[in-house]
Amino acid sequence: MAERKVAGRVKSPPRFLHEIAIWLRQHPEFGAFAGLLIVFAGFSLTATRFLTGDSLASILTVAAELGIVSAGITFLMISGEFDLSVGSVLGVAAMIFALTAKARWPLFLGWILALLASAGIGFLNGLITVRAGIPSFITTLGTMMFWRGILLAVTGGFPVSYFPTITPTMFLILNGRFAGQFRASSLWFLGIILLLNIILVRTRYGNAVYATGGNRDAARVLGVATDKVKIINFVISAVLAGLAGCIQFARFLSVDPMRGLGLELEAIAAAVIGGTLLTGGAGNLVGTLFGVLLVGMVRSGLVQAGAPAYWYQAFVGIIVVVAVVVNTNLRRWALK
């Protein structure tokens, strides 16, 4: 009702525009979807063999690993916090999985241990941020460096590999191949997006996440335990990063101590492209889905279009800025 009144004052725009505005307000992921379509169309026209099953499977594979990390980050960002340590956590989890596999532990046990360690790191991130009352940007910047340093110190800079004679079932479950070049990681990714989306949209916890990021004081008054919500989300973010590390190891069977370096920024970029606000309180996982597909597509698309691959980063930079400008303007227009 309130919106209609405001809209009425602005020389009553046509009714369909008003409806589009309402729809856009409910769908901040639209900008990312439009961008995805434009880039997809662009590559389909310019890049040879872009529209093949192999090519799409490969893009989905890249998007899946990035997306599992980005989904956790999105959740955390909606509650108003950051996690820069996900790349290091991915590396730590993959390394634990690799070292335990090499030591002939049961793979399932090593996997659980890797995820538990990730959860511990996430819990620590959350605890420090909430208890010390410092920005998570700083907390996780510190833990990002710390865990990367531990990785380097433990391995002496060398990769750790594990070569089973036949691929174990555990690895197939985590990241086996199916239907040509498609990988299990895509299923994990879609499952996680679906699950987190249900939690976010349909549960009380989801409401608490939005409230924590939107207006913390109001959330507290309403009885939302904001600190608890944040710590839980830090754990979710870290566990998903760890899972992505294990999934990657299941395919490559080798981990180097630089694994996951720089991933945090790509994951945040994908979430932001998808309409998640850096300031918290807004965003959704469908947007992140489009965001990671967009980021995942750009690299091989550019290579196949014959552009020098050194251009990739510049291109992603442009996409991030354009996407946020478009998203912000759409949102402003929709809120009028």
Next chain:
Amino acid sequence: MKKALLLALLMSLVGSGLAAEYTFYVVSHGGPGDPFWGVVMKGMQDAADLLSKGTGDTIKATYLGPAVYSVTELVNMLNSAIAARPQGVVCTITDPAALDEPLRRAISLGIPVIAINVPDPRPAGERIPYLFYVGGDEYLSGIKAAERMLAVKKPARAVVFIHEVGHVGLELRAKGFIEVMSAAGVPAEKLAIGIDPTQAVDIIRGYFAKYPDTDAIFTLGPLGTLPTVTFLKEQGLAGKVMLGCFDLDEVTLKAIKDGVALFTVTQQQYLQGYLPIVWLYLYNKYGFLPANDILTGPGFVDSSNVEKVEQLIKQGYW
């Protein structure tokens, strides 16, 4: 009588010569806990032990390297080595600006200096006047790698996967490789693949979609080799595409044994610990110097020596 005295004097001189003691320091940017530098350390110690046993002189060699990479710490360690007034210092010229003053001071104090692993890249007049350099040559490594592939078969198209764009060493390897391939009439270029293996495989797949005739790949280190080997295996291209790698790790060695990779280039860093100690001894004792820098790399590991090298890695020689 005089003759006998002279002879006795000479004998005693030679005798004291036999009992001479030499102290050498190896100062490097890599910590002793780093497996790469562990091999250098072993080379240094083996040389000192062998010389001590074989000559009767006492050769003491000490390895100094910061546990975590730090130029400040490297300079501090170098200064403490110089303060001990040894008969020789071996140093990696990791940061020519920071090492310029202490090394020149050492040289002016009459301490012989040998550079290892990383030379001073500046032209002859400006560089630190160390005796000579013992180590690999990045540019030559690329050249030799390309020549090795051309000796097997002239590829239709060659590509260098660079995982760390702007890394001077990697760019030099790529440059040497591309120059030789281009001179042989093979279209060759570099492709930036980054360090994330999943994304790297996707980029490589994109490149092969664009240029399906590609049949020679040169990777510049284990970070590039892992996604390349994975890609070739997953696409059934193993053995059909010539693959040359860089450095030794389990993935690379397995790729050579499985016939996925043709060879890998190594800088045989054991020699970077061993040879300077031998030369410092020869220089101190007899004044000998080699005519040129001594190149320990490019050395090659391929199917002919991979089994042997694998054993020797376990014993700390490679």
